[in-house]
Amino acid sequence: MLTKEETHNGIFTMGHTACSGCAQSMSVKLIMEVLGKNTIAATSTGCLEVFSTRYPESSWRIPWIHSLFENSAAVASGIEAALKITGKKDGITVLGQGGDGGTADIGIQALSGMFERNQDILYICYDNGAYMNTGYQRSGLTPLNAYTTTSPSGKESFGNSRPKKYMPEIAMAHRIPYTAVASAGYPLDLQKKVKKAKSIKGAKYLQVDVPCVPGWKYEPRYSVKLAKLAVQTGLYPLFEAEYDKIISVKKISRKVPVEEYLKLQGRFKHLFKDEAGKAEIEKIQNIADENIARYALI
Amino acid sequence: MRQVLEGSMAVSDGVRMVEPHVISAYPITPQTHIVEHLSKMVADGNLKSEFIMVESEHSAASVVLGASACGVRTYTATASQGLIYMEEVIYNIAGMRLPVVLTVANRALSAPINIWNDMQDAMAIRDTGAIMLVAENNQEAYDMHIQAFKIAENPDVMLPVVVNVDGFVLTHTFEIVETIDSIEKVREYLPPLDMKYKLDVDNPYSFGTLGEPSVYMESRYNLYNAMNLSKKVIVEAAREFKNMFGKFHGALIDTYKMDDANTVIIAMGSVIGTIKDAVDELRESGKKIGVLKIRSFRPFPEDEIVSALRNVENIIVMEKAVSPGKGGILSVEIRDTLYKNKMASINVNGYILGLGGRDITPKNIYDLVVRAEREENVDGKFIGLRRLE
Structure with missing residues (x-):
């Protein structure tokens, strides 16, 4: 738990231009409450950069830098090196952050380099499952059968043809000291993981599921509900790993069928039209069931 | 001291004299000897730098970008394909007005793949907003690197400086080079970097924010002006270098x-x-x-x-x-x-x-x-x- 002062540290301030119901801005606020003012952040191009730093305004009361789409892990690496060589690293958290595209697609090379060098950096991927900032195009973390503007549903298509890439396992394959998956639906769990990551020296990867109102096409009031359902269905397993070993998982308290999660989102509505759609929902259920078995979620 | 130095040695020794805090690079022929020499200097304790060997030129430039934004002296080197791979970042470094110094061991661009010298790579980054100097011989390459940091770090300039050194013709060729014996004298010529705006937890700024149509042009105009102002600074840097170290190869x-x-x-x-x-x-x-x-x-x-x-x-x-x-x-x-x-x-x-x-x-x-x-x-x-x- 955080103190009242920490909760209201105002590091990620109000007045930014995120959509109402944006789970990413919610998560950033929660994360910055834990990381505190002794943090330097390198942020990829994407929603977060656009909605929080429209010159001359900024929502950041910490030193913050945006360079390009694919290089926040490398920029963070340079920051860490500069702090180290000038003897200022102690007590400062270096944070790299990006969306799922900036992390798992175009930015995966820089991120892999940072992991492999085990630099003392916390990298956070805000995963909303597509390129939302540019208008909802598919990414490597778009889930199976999701409609996006570049994986539309149609006579010959049920939407995105592949399941999402298991990015946390790619992080673990680097044998970095800490990998965790969290969700905007579970703020205390998210903050606990950030706190732990902050205390560990070396490269850390945290992936946060952040529902996106316009991209997933749902009512803003459902952001937290959807984030919780993603976990309770087994579609978004929350866990922690040290090096290549999973050390904790968030158990599912009440298993929910994937339909409950899918039906609230416009990006899956084409699956509810006919029998063929039903079979596709079955495939998504299989992914959830495989996750439940693989990560021992029940 | 008069020494017979390969161009790459002259470059790396010139860089050693300015004591960069952070060096980052990715190997590419004919730049390799430069970063090998620098790695060895760090390994032997003759250069106190954080040396980060990264997974690509794009990241090499991004690492020095991040480090430079913290207000420390930074250096990288590349050539050819590596240079055009990092071009995106060079535009960004220039736009953020960061005084990174970068050596280009000039080499042809593919296809056909060719590792030998020409200047097509340098021409490809002509409009990035980086100052572009060109060395004639190993002595000038040595001297020019020391001058490059002085130009880049001038508060009126604050732009990356690219030092072009012909691949193989200079980088892999031995010539007599008179090196500077006193690092104190170089420190006098090039005082510590003192950046007004940097990433500092005690005085936080946001870097690289979104420049909408209402501000973008002014930002580019400032860069354009700084480039024009740098002419005077390049001339001064050459003149002052001549006064202190006795070497002059021309100014602009x-x-x-x-x-x-x-x-x-x-x-x-x-x-x-x-x-x-x-x-x-x-x-x-x-x-x-x-x-x-x-x-x-x-x-x-x-x-x-x-x-x-x-x-x-x-x-x-x-x-x-x-x-x-x-x-x-x-x-x-x-x-x-x-x-x-x-x-x-x-x-x-x-x-x-x-x-x-x-x-x-x-x-x-x-x-x-x-x-x-x-x-x-x-x-x-x-x-x-x-x-x-």
């Missing part, structure tokens, strides 16, 4: 035997040495010919070029790069300079030579001078092509 340009010349060869980089030898020979046969060396390609030294060419009748531009569909690159800029200054009556012949490591010999230059006497305002002519069956 350098001239050779220009006093009574009616024909002038304009070029940049290591080929200047060969041209000077050829000019000596040609003068013996009675030709009034001189050399104009472009030392600063960006900013482009328009005023200096105009003054130097006032009384000239014929200009030969020799360049190791080409703009397909147009012609020469340097030659076009020379013509533009003359036209703007009402000197368009001067005959300018632009030739393309030495692409992808094709040798440029003194004989090539004699032949070119004879040929140029017959030609009027040609551009983009390839010299020395083999007759392919």
Whole structure:
């Protein structure tokens, strides 16, 4: 738990231009409450950069830098090196952050380099499952059968043809000291993981599921509900790993069928039209069931 | 101290003298010896830098970008494909006004793949907003790197500086280089970097924010102005260097035997040495010919070029790069300079030579001078092509 002062540290301030119901801005606020003012952040191009730093305004009361789409892990690496060589690293958290595209697609090379060098950096991927900032195009973390503007549903298509890439396992394959998956639906769990990551020296990867109102096409009031359902269905397993070993998982308290999660989102509505759609929902259920078995979620 | 140094050693030793805090690089021929020497200096404790070997040139440039934003001195080196891979980041470094210094061991661009020297790579980053200096020999490469940091870090400038050093011709060739013995003297020449805006938890700023149409142009205008202001700073850096260390290779340009010349060869980089030898020979046969060396390609030294060419009748531009569909690159800029200054009556012949490591010999230059006497305002002519069956 955080103190009242920490909760209201105002590091990620109000007045930014995120959509109402944006789970990413919610998560950033929660994360910055834990990381505190002794943090330097390198942020990829994407929603977060656009909605929080429209010159001359900024929502950041910490030193913050945006360079390009694919290089926040490398920029963070340079920051860490500069702090180290000038003897200022102690007590400062270096944070790299990006969306799922900036992390798992175009930015995966820089991120892999940072992991492999085990630099003392916390990298956070805000995963909303597509390129939302540019208008909802598919990414490597778009889930199976999701409609996006570049994986539309149609006579010959049920939407995105592949399941999402298991990015946390790619992080673990680097044998970095800490990998965790969290969700905007579970703020205390998210903050606990950030706190732990902050205390560990070396490269850390945290992936946060952040529902996106316009991209997933749902009512803003459902952001937290959807984030919780993603976990309770087994579609978004929350866990922690040290090096290549999973050390904790968030158990599912009440298993929910994937339909409950899918039906609230416009990006899956084409699956509810006919029998063929039903079979596709079955495939998504299989992914959830495989996750439940693989990560021992029940 | 007088030493026989490979160009790469001269570059790395010059970099050692300015004590960069963070160095980051990715290996590419012919830059490799530079980063190998620097790695060894760090490994032996002769250079106290954080040396980060990264997984790509894009990340090398991004690492020095991040470090530079923290207010520390940074350095990277690359060539060819590596340079155009990091071009995106170079635009960004320049736009954020970060004083990174970068060596380019100039090399041809693919395809066909070719590891040898020309200047096409440098031309590809011409408009990034980086200052672009070109070294003629190993001594100048050594001296120019020390000057580069002084130029980049000047508060009126705050731009990346690219030091172009011809791949193999300089990087892998040994020459006598007089190195500076006293690091204290270099510290006096180049005081510690003191950036007004940096990433600092005690005084937080946001860098690289979104520049909407209402502010973007002003930001670019500031960069444009800083580039123009840097001309003065480049001249001062060369002059001060001469006063402290006794070496001078020109400021924005350098001239050779220009006093009574009616024909002038304009070029940049290591080929200047060969041209000077050829000019000596040609003068013996009675030709009034001189050399104009472009030392600063960006900013482009328009005023200096105009003054130097006032009384000239014929200009030969020799360049190791080409703009397909147009012609020469340097030659076009020379013509533009003359036209703007009402000197368009001067005959300018632009030739393309030495692409992808094709040798440029003194004989090539004699032949070119004879040929140029017959030609009027040609551009983009390839010299020395083999007759392919």
